[in-house]
Amino acid sequence: MAPFDSTLHLRRDPYRFVGKTCAKIGSDAFKSRLMLEPTVFLSGVEAARFFYDTTVFKRHGAAPGFLKKTL
Known part of the structure; x- marks a missing residue:
């Protein structure tokens, strides 16, 4: 079963969290x-x-301006 809120789980293991959770729940x-x-x-x-x-998906305008400046 997936956690109610995944914020901390994703932060702890950002590269493997989704794949590991998908594998766990099949x-x-x-x-x-x-x-x-x-x-x-x-x-x-x-x-x-x-x-x-x-x-x-619409990507135009999805990222705020301050974020785009850092890319």
């Missing part, structure tokens, strides 16, 4: 919360294709 996706906001976590090749599909 799924490529799970629902949890990130900073108490409902969040869906995805893992795997199909998830990557879905995430990078420009017809699904």
